[in-house]
Amino acid sequence: MTYRLEMKEMTKKYGEFLANDEVSIQLKKGEVLAIVGENGAGKTTLMRMLYGLEQPTSGEIKLNGKTVKFSGPLDAIENGIGMVHQHFMLFSDFSVTENIVIGHEPKRNGFFDRKEAAEKVKALSEQYKIHVNPLKKAGDCSIGEQQRIEILKVLYQGADIIILDEPTAVLTPIEVEELLKTIQFLAEQGKSIILITHKLPEVMKVSGQITVLRNGKVTGNVLKQNTDIEQLATLMVGRELQKLTDRNQLEGEPLLVIDNLNIGVKEAKPILDHLSLTVNRGEIVGIAGVSGNGQSELIQAISGLRKIDSGSIRLGETILNGKSVAYIRNAGLAHIPEDRYLWGAAKEASVEETGLMGYYRKKKFNQSSFIRLNGFRKLVRGWIERFEIKTTSLDEKSGNLSGGNLQKLIVARELGFETDFLIAAEPTRGVDIGAMEYIHEAIIAKRNNGDGILLVSSELTEILTLSDRIAVMYEGKIVDILDRNDATEERLSVLMAGGNENESSTKTTTTA
Amino acid sequence: MELLDLSFFTSAIRMISPILLAALGGALCARVGIFNVGLEGLILAGAFSAIVGNYYSGSVLVAVLVGALGSVLVSLLFGLAAIRLKANPIVAGIAINFLVLGLTTFGLRAIFDVKGAFYDKNMEGLPKLDIPVIEGIPVVGKLLSGHSPLVYIAFLAGILLYIFFYRTVTGFRVLAVGKNEAAARSLGLKVTVLQYGAIVACGILCGLAGAQLSLGQVTMFTEGMTAGRGFIALVAMMLGQSHPIGIVGSSLLFGLMDALSIRLQGFSMPTQFTAMLPYIITIIAMFFLKDRGADSQLSGQQSSR
Numbered sequence: 001m002t003y004r005l006e007m008k009e010m011t012k013k014y015g016e017f018l019a020n021d022e023v024s025i026q027l028k029k030g031e032v033l034a035i036v037g038e039n040g041a042g043k044t045t046l047m048r049m050l051y052g053l054e055q056p057t058s059g060e061i062k063l064n065g066k067t068v069k070f071s072g073p074l075d076a077i078e079n080g081i082g083m084v085h086q087h088f089m090l091f092s093d094f095s096v097t098e099n100i101v102i103g104h105e106p107k108r109n110g111f112f113d114r115k116e117a118a119e120k121v122k123a124l125s126e127q128y129k130i131h132v133n134p135l136k137k138a139g140d141c142s143i144g145e146q147q148r149i150e151i152l153k154v155l156y157q158g159a160d161i162i163i164l165d166e167p168t169a170v171l172t173p174i175e176v177e178e179l180l181k182t183i184q185f186l187a188e189q190g191k192s193i194i195l196i197t198h199k200l201p202e203v204m205k206v207s208g209q210i211t212v213l214r215n216g217k218v219t220g221n222v223l224k225q226n227t228d229i230e231q232l233a234t235l236m237v238g239r240e241l242q243k244l245t246d247r248n249q250l251e252g253e254p255l256l257v258i259d260n261l262n263i264g265v266k267e268a269k270p271i272l273d274h275l276s277l278t279v280n281r282g283e284i285v286g287i288a289g290v291s292g293n294g295q296s297e298l299i300q301a302i303s304g305l306r307k308i309d310s311g312s313i314r315l316g317e318t319i320l321n322g323k324s325v326a327y328i329r330n331a332g333l334a335h336i337p338e339d340r341y342l343w344g345a346a347k348e349a350s351v352e353e354t355g356l357m358g359y360y361r362k363k364k365f366n367q368s369s370f371i372r373l374n375g376f377r378k379l380v381r382g383w384i385e386r387f388e389i390k391t392t393s394l395d396e397k398s399g400n401l402s403g404g405n406l407q408k409l410i411v412a413r414e415l416g417f418e419t420d421f422l423i424a425a426e427p428t429r430g431v432d433i434g435a436m437e438y439i440h441e442a443i444i445a446k447r448n449n450g451d452g453i454l455l456v457s458s459e460l461t462e463i464l465t466l467s468d469r470i471a472v473m474y475e476g477k478i479v480d481i482l483d484r485n486d487a488t489e490e491r492l493s494v495l496m497a498g499g500n501e502n503e504s505s506t507k508t509t510t511t512a
Numbered sequence: 513m514e515l516l517d518l519s520f521f522t523s524a525i526r527m528i529s530p531i532l533l534a535a536l537g538g539a540l541c542a543r544v545g546i547f548n549v550g551l552e553g554l555i556l557a558g559a560f561s562a563i564v565g566n567y568y569s570g571s572v573l574v575a576v577l578v579g580a581l582g583s584v585l586v587s588l589l590f591g592l593a594a595i596r597l598k599a600n601p602i603v604a605g606i607a608i609n610f611l612v613l614g615l616t617t618f619g620l621r622a623i624f625d626v627k628g629a630f631y632d633k634n635m636e637g638l639p640k641l642d643i644p645v646i647e648g649i650p651v652v653g654k655l656l657s658g659h660s661p662l663v664y665i666a667f668l669a670g671i672l673l674y675i676f677f678y679r680t681v682t683g684f685r686v687l688a689v690g691k692n693e694a695a696a697r698s699l700g701l702k703v704t705v706l707q708y709g710a711i712v713a714c715g716i717l718c719g720l721a722g723a724q725l726s727l728g729q730v731t732m733f734t735e736g737m738t739a740g741r742g743f744i745a746l747v748a749m750m751l752g753q754s755h756p757i758g759i760v761g762s763s764l765l766f767g768l769m770d771a772l773s774i775r776l777q778g779f780s781m782p783t784q785f786t787a788m789l790p791y792i793i794t795i796i797a798m799f800f801l802k803d804r805g806a807d808s809q810l811s812g813q814q815s816s817r
Contacts, residue, residue, distance in 0.1 A: 074700030089695035091688055102688055103699045105681045112681045 002065040004029050004192050005050075005161055010059035012045050019045040021216045022059075025194075027161065027209075032183060032193045034203040037213035038236055038432035039404045040390075043196045046213070047163050050194075051083045052076040077103075082154025083163040088146050092139030097121045099138045100153045124156055128189070130182055144175035151182065155191075162186065163194045168202055169430060172290045173460060173493060180206050198236070198432055200229045201461075214238055237434050244465065245444050252281025255452035256302070256421055261311035263297055263476075271297045273476040275311070279421070279452040284443065286455045286467030288492050294476035295456045296338060299425050302454070303335045304328040315421055329358065334414040338425035338456065340403070344410045347399030351391050354398040354406075355380040355413050383412035387438055404431040411439050415446065422446060425456040440466060460489050474498045518654055520775050526659060526728070528767030529666040530555060533721035534745035535763055536669055537714035539754040543677070543690040544703075544710040549605030550590050551718060552742025553612035558583035558722020560616040563733040564623060566635050575727060576638075576662070580719030586612060587715030588708075595707050609742070617735050629734035637731040638662060638724070662724040667760065669717065674756040686710065721745075740791075747794045762797075769793045 005027040012020040020042045027033050037043050048054040050061065052070030061068050063079055070076045076083075090099050097118045106116040121134045130148050132141075138149060147167060154162055164183070168176045183193055183206050195207060203210060204224060212220040212235040220235040234240050256279040264271035272294050279285045289295055300306035302313055304325040313320040318331040329335075337343030345354045356376060359365050365376050380394060387408040391401055398406055411427060424443060428436045443466060447453055457463050463470055464487060471481045472495040480495050534551045541548035548554075561582025566575035586608060593604040624630045638660035647657040676683040689696045689703050696703050725741070726733050744766050751765075752758030773786040 072700060073698055077700055083698075085698065089692070089698045091691045091695060093691055094688070098684070102685070103701060105684065107681055110681070111679050112684050 003027060003062070004064060006060075006062040007046070007050065008060040008062065010046060010049060010061075011057045012042075012049060012054060013057045018216050020049070020056075020059075023213065023216070023218055025211050025221075027192045027194065029160075029192055030187050030190050031209060032187050032195060032207045034195045034197060034207035034210045035213060036196075036198055036200065036203055036210060036232060036236055038198060038434060039402050039430075040432075041213040041236075042216040043213055044165070045216075047083065047165060047194070047196060050076065051081060051163065077157050077159070080158060080160040081163070082157055082159025082161070084147065084150040084154060084165065084167060086166040086169060088150055090138045090146055090149060092137070094138055095134070096132050096136050096138055096141065096149055097134040099149050100124075100134075100156050102153075104157060121152065121156070124152055128152070128155060128182075129185060130155075143170050144172070144178065147171070147175075147179065148182075155186075159191070161192045161194065163196065165196045166198075167195070168197065168199055172458065174290070174497065176202065200232050203232070204229060212236055233433060236432075242437065242441075244440060245448070247444060247468070248448055250282025250448070250450065252283055252450060252452070254278050255281045255316060256454065257312075257314045258302070259312045259314075261298075261301060261313065262309045263294075263301060263306065265309045269475065271476050272301065272308075275476065275478055277471060277478060279454050281420070281452050282447060282450045283468045284447050284453045284455055284466050286457065286463040286470045287473055288457075288460060288463050288470055288496055289473035290496050291458055293473045295425075295473055297476075298473070299335070299338065299423055299454075299456060302328075303333060303423060326361070329417075329419075332420040333423065334417040334419040334421070335423045336411055336414045336425060336427050338429070340407055340410055340429075345398045345406055347397065349398055350395045351384075351389075351398055351401065351409065352377065352380055352394040354409060355383065357413065358417065359413075379416065383409065383416065387412050387435075404435050407431050408435055408438065411442065415442055420451050422451065422453045423456070424453060426458065427455070428457075428459070428462060460492055463492070464489065472496055518651065520771055521655055522658075523774065524764075524767045524771035525655070526663060526767075527770040528763050529660075529663040529728075530721040530724045530741055531745045531748055531766050531770075532666040532760060532763035533662070533669060533717045533724070534742055535748040535752065535759045536666075536673055536756060537717035537721075538746055538749040539673070539752070539756065539759055540686075540710040540717075541714050542749065542754045543686050544707045545690045545693050546594050546601050546707065546711070547605075548590070548714060549602050549746065550586075550608035550742075551605075551714075551745050552738050552740065553605075553609040554583045554587055554590075554715060554718035555722045555725065555742050555745075556616055556736070556738045557586040557612045558719035559726035559737060560619060560722070560733055561719070562723040563630065563635070563726050563731075564619070566727065566731070567624075567632060570634075570636070572636055572638060572727065576720065576723045579723035579726075580716045583719030583722060584712055584715035587711050587718065591708055591711035595704060595711070613736055616733075620733070620735065629732060631730075631732040635731045637729075638727045660724065660728050662720055662728065665720060666724075670756045670760040677756065682706075718742075744790055744794060747797055751797050751800070765797075766790055766793065 003026045007023065007025045009022040009024055010020050011018070011022055023042065023046055025033065025035070035043050035046070045054065049056045052072045052075050068079060097114065100121050101117045106113045106120060118134045125132050130152055132145060132148050132152060138146060141149065167179060171179060180202060183195065187193055195203070197203060207224055210222050210224060210227065210232065211218060212232060214236060258275060258277045261272050261275040262270060275298065277285070287295055297306060301308050302320065304320065304323055308321055311321065315331050315333060320328050320331065341347060359376065360371050365372050377394060383389065384391065389405050389408045391405065398409070401409065407430065414422065427439050427443065431439065443453060455463065455466055468484050469481055470484065470487045470492065471478045472492060474496065475498065482491065534555055538548050538551050558579040562575045562579030565578025566572065569575065590604055590608050593599040594601040620626055620630055640658045641661050641664065643657045647653045677687060685701050686706055688701065689706050693703060725737060748759055748762040748766050751762035769790045773789040776786040777783055
C-alpha cells in the first residue's frame with residue numbers, strides 16, 4: 001500500500017551546517033509516528049520543511065504517492081497537514097471559536113457568521129471528544145485547554161496529518177494523560193499523527209513507529225514492540241546513559257526552616273496556608289504538585305521576591321523573612337529560577353553578562369566598583385567546558401542560545417556561588433537528556449557535599465530520582481511528606497490531585 | 513455672545529472631521545500592528561494635494577480625489593519603510609512628518625511661487641450639504657445640517673469601520689494580524705497584503721482629513737496648517753483604544769476643545785492661552801491611557817512556557 005506521507009532523503013543545509021542529512025520518514029493512515037531526538041537534532045527543521053516554513057536543500061515529499069512542493073503553510077494546510085506549535089499560536093483576546101475558525105471563517109453575504117462558527121466548533125468538539133467552551137476567551141483558558149483549541153483548529157482546517165511539536169512540555173500529568181488519550185482516539189479515527197518529543201515514556205505509550213534523530217541524521221527507525229526506553233535513549237544520546245552517582249547517607253542538621261508561612265490570607269483562597277517545611281544539610285527535598293498550587297509563591301517567598309503575611313523563614317541562624325534579595329543571597333542562597341527568560345537571564349545580554357549576574361558584587365570581581373573581567377572570563381569558560389554549553393563566543397546574546405544551553409549556563413552560574421542552600425525550580429525544563437544528566441549529577445554532587453537543596457519540579461520522574469524526601473503541595477498546603485523509599489508515581493499523583501491517600505487511588509479529580 | 517450656544521456645537525462638529533478621519537486611519541494601521549506617527553504628515557500631504565487639484569482642475573470633486581491620492585502616495589512610502597524595509601515605524605513616521613512639511617513648503621514655491629500661504633479667490637471650497645428632512649427640525653437641523661460632505665463621511669467612516677472590524681471576515685483577519693502577527697502568519701493569512709491594505713486606507717482617510725482642512729472653511733493652504741492635528745488624532749485613536757466607536761467619542765471631545773479654544777478668544781482670552789486647551793486635554797487624557805491602546809502581544813521578554 002502507498003503511505004499517506006513519505007519524506008525521502010530530506011536534506012537541509014544552513015551554510016555549512018547540515019541540519020537534516022538525508023532524513024526519511026514514512027507514515028500510514030491511522031498511525032502515530034514519534035520523532036525523538038535531543039534539542040538541535042533536527043526534528044524541528046524536518047517539520048518546518050513539511051509544513052512549508054522552510055524549503056529543503058534536496059529531498060522529496062510525497063503525499064499519497066504524489067510528489068508535492070509547499071511554498072508556505074497555506075499549501076501544507078490545503079494538503080491536509082496541520083501543526084500544533086510548541087508555543088501556541090493563539091489570539092488571547094479572541095474567543096475559542098474565533099481562534100478555531102480563523103482562516104476558514106463561515107460567511108453569510110460576506111459577513112462573518114459567528115453563530116454558525118460556534119455551532120461548527122461545538123459539533124467538531126463532540127465528534128472528536130475534545131472538550132472546549134466555544135464562547136470563552138482563549139486567554140482565559142488553561143494551558144491544557146489552549147492546546148485543545150490548537151488541536152481543534154487543525155482538525156477544523158481538515159488536517160489528516162497532525163504534527164504535535166513537544167505537546168506535553170507545558171502540561172500537568174493529568175493533562176498529559178488526557179492528551180495521550182486524544183492522540184490515540186484521533187489515530188483510531190484515521191488521522192495520522194506525528195509526535196515530536198524527547199519524553200520517552202510518552203512515546204512508548206502512544207506511538208506505533210519511532211524514528212530517532214541525532215545531529216541531523218536518522219539513527220534508528222523502530223517499532224514500539226521491538227524497543228524499550230533504554231535503547232531509545234542510547235540512540236538519541238549516542239552513548240549509554242550513566243547511572244547517577246550513589247548518594248551517601250547523610251544525617252544533617254536543619255538548614256532551611258520554614259515555620260507557619262502564610263501568603264494571601266485576605267483572599268478567598270490563601271496562596272500559602274500555614275506552611276511549614278525543613279530542609280536538612282545533605283538532603284534534597286522535592287516539592288511535587290500540580291503547578292499553581294503555591295510552589296512558585298513559596299520559592300519567591302524564600303528568595304525574597306515576594307512579601308509574606310506571617311510566619312518565619314530561617315537559613316541556619318539567619319532570619320530571611322522581610323529581607324532583601326541581595327541580603328538573602330549573601331546569607332547563602334542560590335536560586336535556579338523556574339522561568340529562565342523571566343527570572344534567570346536577560347535575553348539581550350551576552351553570555352558573559354548573564355554569567356556575571358550576581359558575581360559583580362563579589363570582592364574578587366569588583367575593584368572599587370569597576371568589574372574585573374579577566375578572572376571572570378576564565379570562570380565562565382570553565383562552566384562552558386564543564387557543562388558543554390554550545391555557544392559561538394562569550395559575546396553571543398543569551399537569547400540566541402537554545403533553551404537547554406541557556407538553562408545549563410544558569411545552572412552553572414547558580415552552582416558557582418557555592419552556597420549552602422540551593423533552590424532548584426524546574427532545573428531541567430526544556431533540556432535534553434544529555435544535559436539533564438549533567439544537571440542531575442551536579443545537584444546530587446552538591447547534596448553529597450553536605451548542602452541543602454529544595455527541588456521544585458513538575459516532572460514526577462525528576463522528583464522521584466533526585467529527592468530524599470518528597471513534600472506534596474496542594475492548594476497552598478503541604479498535604480504529606482513521603483520518604484524516597486515510600487514514594488511512587490501513583491501515590492504522588494493521588495496526593496497532588498488533592499485526594500486523600502487512604503481513599504481509593506481511582507479518585508483523581510481534575511484540578512487543573 | 514454666550515459661551516455655549518448652538519453655533520458653538522456646530523463648529524465643534526466641523527472641527528471633529530479632520531481629527532476623526534485621521535484617527536480612524538491611524539486605528540487601521542494600529543490594528544495591523546503598525547503604530548503610525550506619520551498622520552500629521554499624511555494630513556498635510558492631503559491638504560496640499562487637494563489645493564493643487566483644485567487650482568488646476570477647478571472641480572472640488574477632483575480636488576478631493578487628488579488630495580486622497582497625494583496622501584496615499586506618502587502613506588505607501590511609509591508602508592514601504594515600515595513593512596518592506598522593516599524600519600522602526602516610529603522613526604519612519606517622524607521622518608514622514610518632516611518630509612511632508614518640507615515638501616509642501618517647497619511645493620508652494622515651485623508650483624504657486626508663493627511663500628507661507630496660497631490663496632486664490634477663484635478656487636471653490638467644499639459645498640455645504642443641506643439634509644432635506646433634518647434641516648427642518650428646529651435645533652437639530654441647525655446642528656446637523658449644512659456641513660461639508662466630508663463631515664458626514666467622517667462619521668459614516670466610523671460606523672463602516674466598526675462594521676468592517678466586527679462583522680466581516682476580512683476585518684476579523686485584520687484584527688488578528690494586529691493581535692498576534694506570528695500566529696496569523698502560521699495560519700497562512702496574507703499578513704503583508706492586509707498591512708498594505710490598511711496603509712492605503714489610512715492614506716485615503718488622512719487625505720480626506722487634509723481636504724477638509726484646506727477646502728472646508730477657507731479655501732487656502734498655509735505652511736504646516738495641520739498644526740498638530742495629526743498628533744491629536746493619534747491621541748484620539750489611543751484614547752478610543754483603536755475602537756471605531758471609541759474614536760468617534762474621543763474625537764468629539766477633541767473637536768469640542770478645538771471649538772472652545774476658538775470661542776474663548778471671543779471672550780478676550782489671550783489666543784496663546786486658549787490654543788493650549790486641546791493639548792491640556794491631551795495630557796489629561798494621557799493619565800487615563802497609561803498602558804492601554806491597541807494591545808499587541810509583542811513584548812521584550814519571552815517566557816519559556
